Structures are given as structure tokens and as C-alpha cells.
Amino acid sequence: MELLVTLPLLIPLALSLALFAARRHRRASRIIAIAGATILLTVAAALLVVTHDGIQVVAIGEWPAPYGIVLVADLFSAAMLLVCALVSWATIVYATGWMDAERERTGFYPLVFALLLGVNGAFLTGDLFNLYVWFEVMLMASFVLLVLGTEKGQVEGGIKYVSLNLLASTFFLSATGILYGIAGTLNFAHLSSVLAYVDPQILNIVAVLLGIAFGIKAAVFPLFFWLPASYHTPPVPVSALFAGLLTKVGVYALIRVFTLLFVHDPGWTHTLLLFCAALTMLTGVLGALAQHDVRRILSFHIVSQIGYMIFGLALYTPLGLASSVFYLIHHIVVKTNLFLLSGLVERTFGTGSLDRLGGLFRTHAWLGVLFLVPAFSLAGVPPLSGFLAKLLVIRAGLAAQAYLATAVAVLVGLFTLLSMLKIWNEAFWKARPDHSMILHDTGRFPARLVVPIVVLASVTILLGIAGEPLLALSSRAAAQLLDPAAYQAAVLGTVTVQAISGGV
Amino acid sequence: MELLFALMVGTLYGCSLYLLLRRSIVKLAVGLILLGNGANLLIFSAGGLIRGRPPLVPEGATTVPAPYADPLPQALILTAIVISFGVLVFAVALIYRTYRALSTDDLDDLTTTDRLGEVTEAAHRPLVPIATITQSADDGR
Numbered sequence: 001m002e003l004l005v006t007l008p009l010l011i012p013l014a015l016s017l018a019l020f021a022a023r024r025h026r027r028a029s030r031i032i033a034i035a036g037a038t039i040l041l042t043v044a045a046a047l048l049v050v051t052h053d054g055i056q057v058v059a060i061g062e063w064p065a066p067y068g069i070v071l072v073a074d075l076f077s078a079a080m081l082l083v084c085a086l087v088s089w090a091t092i093v094y095a096t097g098w099m100d101a102e103r104e105r106t107g108f109y110p111l112v113f114a115l116l117l118g119v120n121g122a123f124l125t126g127d128l129f130n131l132y133v134w135f136e137v138m139l140m141a142s143f144v145l146l147v148l149g150t151e152k153g154q155v156e157g158g159i160k161y162v163s164l165n166l167l168a169s170t171f172f173l174s175a176t177g178i179l180y181g182i183a184g185t186l187n188f189a190h191l192s193s194v195l196a197y198v199d200p201q202i203l204n205i206v207a208v209l210l211g212i213a214f215g216i217k218a219a220v221f222p223l224f225f226w227l228p229a230s231y232h233t234p235p236v237p238v239s240a241l242f243a244g245l246l247t248k249v250g251v252y253a254l255i256r257v258f259t260l261l262f263v264h265d266p267g268w269t270h271t272l273l274l275f276c277a278a279l280t281m282l283t284g285v286l287g288a289l290a291q292h293d294v295r296r297i298l299s300f301h302i303v304s305q306i307g308y309m310i311f312g313l314a315l316y317t318p319l320g321l322a323s324s325v326f327y328l329i330h331h332i333v334v335k336t337n338l339f340l341l342s343g344l345v346e347r348t349f350g351t352g353s354l355d356r357l358g359g360l361f362r363t364h365a366w367l368g369v370l371f372l373v374p375a376f377s378l379a380g381v382p383p384l385s386g387f388l389a390k391l392l393v394i395r396a397g398l399a400a401q402a403y404l405a406t407a408v409a410v411l412v413g414l415f416t417l418l419s420m421l422k423i424w425n426e427a428f429w430k431a432r433p434d435h436s437m438i439l440h441d442t443g444r445f446p447a448r449l450v451v452p453i454v455v456l457a458s459v460t461i462l463l464g465i466a467g468e469p470l471l472a473l474s475s476r477a478a479a480q481l482l483d484p485a486a487y488q489a490a491v492l493g494t495v496t497v498q499a500i501s502g503g504v
Numbered sequence: 505m506e507l508l509f510a511l512m513v514g515t516l517y518g519c520s521l522y523l524l525l526r527r528s529i530v531k532l533a534v535g536l537i538l539l540g541n542g543a544n545l546l547i548f549s550a551g552g553l554i555r556g557r558p559p560l561v562p563e564g565a566t567t568v569p570a571p572y573a574d575p576l577p578q579a580l581i582l583t584a585i586v587i588s589f590g591v592l593v594f595a596v597a598l599i600y601r602t603y604r605a606l607s608t609d610d611l612d613d614l615t616t617t618d619r620l621g622e623v624t625e626a627a628h629r630p631l632v633p634i635a636t637i638t639q640s641a642d643d644g645r
Contacts, residue, residue, distance in 0.1 A: 129580055136587045143594055147601070155602045157617045159529070162595055166536050167524070169591075173543040173584055180577065181550030229617045 004050060005058045005073050007043045008081055008120040011036065016113035023107050030096040033109040037089040040116070044078070044085040051078040055480070055490035057126070065126065065491050066190035072126035072491055075477040076325060080123045080252055083329045086459070087244040087336040088116055090452035094340050095237035097448030103149050103235065111148065112241065115141035122249050126491055128176055128186040131253065135172065135217070139165055142246060145238050146230060157230030164226040168216035175209035182206070189491035192260045192484045200264045207262040207269050211254070218250025220310060221280040224303045228287060231302070232295035232352070236343030239295060243302055244336035248328055251309050255324060258313055259481040266316050273314035278405040281307030285415040294342040294352035294423055298335070301378065301419070304412055305331050308393050311409060315400040321478035323392035326470060330377070330385040330463060337374040337456035341367070344445060344453075345427050354423070359432030368428040373457040375424060377464065379417035385463035388471070509549035516542030529599050529609045536595060540588040544581045551577025 015036040022028050050056060056073040059065060073081075092112060099108050118138025125131050143165075147158040180186055182202060183194045195203060212223065219227040227247065231239055254273075262269050284304025291297045309331070312324030344367060346352045348360065361368040373384065380390035390413055397406030463470055480486065516538050523535030554573040561568050603609055 129583075133583065133587070136591065140591060140594070143591075143598075147598060150601055150605065152605045153617055155598060155605050156614050158598055159532075159602050159611075159614060160617070162598060163524070163532055163536065166591060166595065167539070169588075170539045170543045174546050177543065177547030177550045177577070177580070180547070180580070181552070184574075233617055 001050065001056060002058045004043065004047050005056050005071050005124065008040065008047065008085075008124060009071075009117060011040050011043060012113040012117040012120060016110045016117060019113060020107060020110035023105060023110060026101065026104050029104065029109050033092050033112070034089075034096065036113065037085070037092045041082075041085040041089050044082040047073055048075075048078040048082050051075050055487065057491050066185050066187035069130050070126040070187065070189075070491055071124045072188070072487070073124055074480050074487065074490075075473065076255070076481055077123040077252075079325065079329060079473060079477060080248070081120060083332050084116070084119055084123070084245055084248075087332055087456070088112070088241065090340065090456050091237050091241045091244070091336060093448055094240070094343070094452045097446045098237050098343065099235065100149075106148060108145070108148060111141050111145045115145060115241065115245070117141075119245050119249055123252060126188045128179065128188065128191065130186075132169070132172055132176060135249070135253075136169065138246070138249065139169065142242065146234050146242075148238070149235070151233070153233040157233035160226050161230040164216060164223075168213045168223075171209055171216070172213035175206050175213060178209070179206050187491070188256070188260055189488040193488050193492070195261055195264065198264075203262060203264055204268060207258075208272075210257055210262075211269075211273070214250050214253045214257070215276065216250075217247065218254055218310070219247045219280075219303050219306055220250075220254075220276050221283050221303075221307070224280070224284070224306075227303060228291075228296060228299045231299040232293065236295075236339060236346065240336045240339035240343070243298070243339045244332045247302055247306055248332055251306060251324075251328060254310065255313050255321070255481065259316075259321065260484050260487060263316075263484070270314045270316045273310055274402060274405055277307045277310035277314050278408045279307075280304065280310060281408055281412040285412045285419065288419045289415060289422075292354050294345055294354065294357075294427065295339065296352075297419055297423060298338050298342060301338075301416065302335060304416065305335070305378070307412070308390070308409060311402075311405060312393055312396055314405075315396050315402060317396060317400050318475070318478050318482055319392070319399055320396040321481050322471070322474040323389065323396045325474040325477045325481075326392055327389040329470065329474070330389045330460075333456050333459050333463070334374040334377045334386060337453060337460065338371075338378065340449075340453050340456070341371050341374065344449060347445075347449075354426040356433060357427040358430045359428075361428040362432075368424070370453055370457055371424060371428065373460055375420035376417075377460045379420050380413045381417070383461075383464045385460050385467065385470075387464060388467045392471075392474075505553050506549060509545060509553065513542050513546045513549065516545065527611045529602065529611055532611065533592070533596055533599055537592055540584070540592070544584055544588075547577050547581050547584070551580075 015032065019029055019032055022032060051073050058071045060069045060071065095108065115138055118134050118141060121134030121137060122131055125134055143158065143162055146161055147154050176186065179191070182198055183191055185191055185194060216223040231242055258269065258273065281304050284300050284307060288297045288300035288304065291300060309324045309327050312320040312327060342352060345357065345360065349357050377384035377386035380386045390409070394406055394409055397409060520535040520538035520542060523531045523538065526532070551574050554571050557572045559568050559572040559575055606614065
């Protein structure tokens, strides 16, 4: 059991090192990377099954909480691990058919697994400072992935991404320091039991500081500017991986701290989040409408969709949190898939600029249909996963009487549909413009580029027509999130028992 | 002593935010360095400033006599210093590469990735026949 919780960290670490050693051998690298991603997926699935029996806690080095660092896997973190493993599997398979020789040789695969190490660590850790360390691991890997190849646009996007994320890290670090000064502990479970006795005024300051730090990482209004400036600059697989994973870790951290730590004054903290959520949805989708390039439109849609997830959290009701969890899982799959698809479009035309696209439906009808699956899902058209996710969010909003924000959510859904149809019309439906240059007209893409897209699209359809299990999972995860006492008992209780009985 | 530290931290944060808002890319780097130092000092002072009382259990006793200096903030700062050093080295290298690629150190000139309707980098790349791309993607196989 202990091994199963630590494996999502050990596997990427080992693979990252192995792939770094083997980076000159492209064929071997690809095989190791795909095999490793498959193993990671299996482990994550097994962990999700195990966490159904209760929260799994592992004290690293047998140092009991709150003194040592613990890894905690509850349903929410296990579900996040699984869906992230799924999209990283898809992206890695896609990358083997996409990446150029130079990027593969300079360490694309080791960096991907270093990124996964940071992401998985952030999902599993039960300690605030440890979360900071995992964030830094993830950021460092993402910095290098973003600028790998050092094209002009990449370094320019890189400057914005790096400086704003460093600012976020510093906010995180400052908040951690102040919180330690107040509470004398950094263990999540311990903090959550101690913070009830702390002056709420000071806690509000720390909550805002941490909210800003995670808000920058999650690209929440008004802190999202780095995202649309940088996500369209790296190669498509990197964009897809970032779109699926990075901001979602920020959302995960927001959900974690605003359900476990800062629940002293939801009328203030969560109302603030509600405002941010509504404005995030709105500004993101309006930004997307103004754009005229596939990947830039999709980047702005990440921002807008983050708003829905924060909306569910801000309501702070069981239904609201369940909708957040559902939305997160649905969104990670859909968004990664859209970026992977945009790659095929860009590859066909050599550009993602809508003016120069067109007529793709004539030559690649199946690609047009495949694109509609995640695009409609993103907009919330039934029977796809996005419909259920949006329905949940809106129902939660109405139940909590947040009518204005709910109205914004509905409106943004319409705008999302509009902007997805814009891409579809321009790239697939309209006649091909004369000045477009076609790189690839045979209608055949390597299987490695198509299989991941088909797999992710199937997941989207499956979650839409048979969403019941995921809905049950989200509700259970939300119930766990809303019960900090159970989390405290699992972390502080179990470890004490283990320590008395002499460990494992 | 706490007051001195608080003023110091405030000054560092203020200076670094001022530098971050300047247009020069080098000042951005200096600002980030100062900000990291400010945060480390903040952790140090928030953890309590106690002088000359190491957290050691005296011979014959079972607990440390209070008050004693908490070693944990120092461990946190040490970790943070190492991390921020690594990240800053990367940032400085990136800034140098940006300067080389764009031949400007003015942040206001870095607008191509933000501009509306601008085509992506892919469009600026020389168009290569797809046969070459597939070949290069497959040559390791």
C-alpha cells in the first residue's frame, strides 16, 4: 500500500534519469517513454481503486506527521493523478510522432517526466512547504520545456512565463513563512486543526497571499496574462501537456487550501473567489473571441474554463465542489485533445492562423468530426462530458443562489460554442484561401499522432454518455474535501497508530 | 530587532517590485533576486528571532528549555535559497538568450506573443515538405 502511494513519484523520477542517460538514442527513448507512461497510468488506476477504501497516508522515512512529511492520497488527488497520467500518456505517444530530432536529443522526454514528478508530487503531498518544492520541480521542468529549441517566440513567451511564475512562487513562499509564524506547523492536517484558533483577520491576509500565488499558477482573473502570452509558442505536444496539467495543479492547490485550511470565513474568502471566477470565465472567453489563431484561441479558453472550476469551489457546497472535480477531470482530457488536434491542423497548413486555413473538411473529413468531439464538449453540448460538467456547475450555482455568476456561466458557454464554431468554420468548412500553403495533403497522418486523439475523444464521449461513475466519484471526492476532520484523522491518527505498532 | 527585520523585508519587497515594473530586462532579473531574498528574510523573522538559544536538550533533561530558536525556518530558507538559486541561473540564461534573439532589453518591445491576430511562430518557420518532416521524425527508428 505504501509503495503504491510513492510509486507515482518514484516512476517519473527513475524514468527521467533513465531517459536523460539514453537521450542520444531516439528509438530507445521513445520506447522507454511510452512504456513508462503506460506503467504510470496503471499505477494511478490502481491507486484510485485503493483510495476508494479510505484516505491513504504514507509518512516518508517513518517520521510521523506532523513532524515528518506525509504523502496523502484521497479520492480527489487519486482522480487527478489518473487523469493526468492519461493525458500525459496521450501526449507522449503523440510527441514520439511529432518532436524534431534536436529537441528529442536535448532532453524532451526526461523533462516531461520531471514535469510529471512535480505534478504528481503536488497532488500527493500533505505538507505546505513540500507543495512549494513540488511546484518548483514542476516549474523548473516547464521552464526548460517551454524554451527548448530557443526559437524567437519561445524565449519571448518564456520571459513572461518565467518572471510571473517566479513572482507567484515568492508569494507562495512568503505566505508559507507567515503561516508557519502563526501556526507553527506546515502539515495540512495539523494546520487545519490549529487554524481554528487563529485570529481570522491574519488568516485572511495569508489566504489572499496564497490565493494570489495559486491564482497566478491557475491563471485566474486578473492574474492570467502569462498564459495566453506563452502557451502558443512551444511545439504542440508541449502546449498540450501544459494546457492539460499546469494550470490544473494551481486549481488543485486552490481547492485544497480553500477547503482544508481557509474555511474560517467563507463569506469573505469564497465570495472573493466567486467574483474572480465570474470575471475569469468572462475575460477568458472574450479574449478568445478576439483572437485569430487556433492555439491562441484555445489558450484563452483555458482561462475561461478555469473560471468554471473556481466557481464550483467558491460556492463551497457539496454539489459545487463535486462540479469542480468533475469539471477539472473533463477539462484536462478535452483541452489536451484540442491542442493535439490543433497540431494536426498546424501541421497540414504550416500555420495556425485562421486566415490561412480552410477546406480541411474536404480532404480530412474524419479530422473535422474528431475536432467536433472535444470542441462541442468544451462548449457543453450534450451528450458529451462537457454538458454534464456545465449542467452540474449551473445546478450548483442555482442551488446556492449565485444567480449572476450562473448567468455568466451560461453566457460563457454560448460564447465558447461560438468560438469553437469559428475555428471549425475557418479551418474545416470555408473554401481554402489561395495564399495558404499545404504541407500535407494525402489525408494520412502517422498512427502515433492519431491514436492519442481518438483515445481522448473516446474518453470524452464515454464520460458524457456514461457519466454516472465519474459523477459518483466526484460527489464522494467532494464529500471528502468538505470533511477536514476525516483528513485530520487519517493523517494524524493513522500515523500515530503506525508509529506505536512499529511502522509498516 | 523584529522591527528592523520588518523594515528590511518591506524595503526589499518594495525595491524589487519597483525593479520588476521597470522596462529593462536586466532590472527584472535583479528584482527577482531581491524578491527571493526578501521572502527568505520574511520566513526567518516570521519564525521568531531568538538569539543564543539553540534547540538542544541539556544533559540530564528530556525537553528543551523554552524559549529556544526554531531550526525549521532556517531549514526552509536553506531549501528556498537552493531552489531560487537554480531558478535564477536559468532566468539569467534565458534573459541572455532573449537579448541575443531579439536584440533588445526593453520589455515593452516583447509584444509579438501578445499581439492580436498575429500568426504563430509556426508560420514564420520555413516551410518544409512533409516528406522531410516524416523522414526526420522517423530517422531514429
